[in-house]
Amino acid sequence: MFRQKLILYGCGDFLNDYEGISGYERFRADLGLMYFPTVNRATGRLLRLQLSPTQMKRMRVQRALDADSNWLRRLLDREGRRFGTSTETGEDRRIELKWKHMPDSRAPLP
Numbered sequence: 001m002f003r004q005k006l007i008l009y010g011c012g013d014f015l016n017d018y019e020g021i022s023g024y025e026r027f028r029a030d031l032g033l034m035y036f037p038t039v040n041r042a043t044g045r046l047l048r049l050q051l052s053p054t055q056m057k058r059m060r061v062q063r064a065l066d067a068d069s070n071w072l073r074r075l076l077d078r079e080g081r082r083f084g085t086s087t088e089t090g091e092d093r094r095i096e097l098k099w100k101h102m103p104d105s106r107a108p109l110p
Helices: 066-083
Strands: 031-039 046-057 060-063 085-089 095-099
Touching (some): 031 066, 066 085
Antiparallel strands (some): 046 095, 085 095
16 A cells, blocks of 8 residues: 555466466465455545455365465555554455555545
């Protein structure tokens, strides 16, 4: 996030052909995220970001298992700590990104 606006890097490879390549399993190339941002239309300010964990098997994307979702959450928490972000499990088992100076979650969305 920059100036309260969403910037996403490295979001490609939603579908990839990494399956079966050995030696890199610890990087979990089988796991991914779908991003569901809510932004203020007038200002572009990020109001909410939900992430839906996915896993790719046999060239098909499916919902990640709870253990894999938790692995992703821990990774996001670890890497986001220096940027002041954290995560929570939200509705429908999505990951909710939290950050300092978040807008009031009780305010109506635009």
